[in-house]
Amino acid sequence: MFKKALSVFLFMSLEKHENFIEALIFASEKSISTEEIIMVMQEILGDKLIPEEIQAAINRIRKKYNSMEVAVELVNINGGYQFLTRKEYYPVVNQLHIHRSKKKLSQAALETLAIIVYKQPITKLEMEQIRGVNCDYTVNKLLDKELISISGKASTVGKPLLYTTSSIFMDYFGINSTEDLPQFNDLKDENNTIGDHVE
Numbered sequence: 065m066f067k068k069a070l071s072v073f074l075f076m077s078l079e080k081h082e083n084f085i086e087a088l089i090f091a092s093e094k095s096i097s098t099e100e101i102i103m104v105m106q107e108i109l110g111d112k113l114i115p116e117e118i119q120a121a122i123n124r125i126r127k128k129y130n131s132m133e134v135a136v137e138l139v140n141i142n143g144g145y146q147f148l149t150r151k152e153y154y155p156v157v158n159q160l161h162i163h164r165s166k167k168k169l170s171q172a173a174l175e176t177l178a179i180i181v182y183k184q185p186i187t188k189l190e191m192e193q194i195r196g197v198n199c200d201y202t203v204n205k206l207l208d209k210e211l212i213s214i215s216g217k218a219s220t221v222g223k224p225l226l227y228t229t230s231s232i233f234m235d236y237f238g239i240n241s242t243e244d245l246p247q248f249n250d251l252k253d254e255n256n257t258i259g260d261h262v263e
Contacts, residue, residue, distance in 0.1 A: 082125060089146065089147060090147055094232055095144030095145055098144075122138070137150050142234035142241075172197075173205055173206060176203065179191050179194050180227055181242055184229060186228075189224060212229055212230055229242065
């Protein structure tokens with residue numbers, strides 16, 4: 065009888081943890097890491113959990129959503145977990161984004177962000193040398209959107225600020241790291257040449 069009661073208690077305890085973890089992931093504006101989940105659970109509930117327990121609960125949550133006919137799924141991005149719309153529903157979500165075009169990145173912002181992605185850490189002067197225009201406004205906009213962050217100062221004269229992409233950048237583009245982005249070799253097209261090819 066005692067073993068049965070203990071089993072029921074443990075099951076209820078695990079189920080409670082799973083519900084709390086699901087709520088944390090759902091409520092988080094960006095991907096939430098296993099470490100963050102453990103910290104919150106300990107501070108609020110007083111429960112001491114290990115990463116393996118959190119991972120097991122996350123796997124059960126993912127399995128639950130995969131078995132249901134719903135428009136969202138639990139994914140692992142940027143070293144954490146987040147609920148995202150399933151790929152088959154991207155067109156309708158994209159339409160919403162079109163209607164909210166004010167929040168979309170401008171061409172200048174995209175160009176500056178691309179330079180930061182591939183050249184980081186980079187100073188504003190280096191960005192301006194590549195783009196050929198002043199980048200003050202664009203850099204400030206990217207900082208406001210938290211897509212980039214200041215990572216330190218360069219060792220050159222004047223010690224200018226260095227800029228890198230942020231963790232929110234990963235969430236924004238749905239990737240785990242900048243390695244998931246196309247590399248220069250992938251973008252190179254041998255057919256894109258000027259003039260006649262000479263052996």
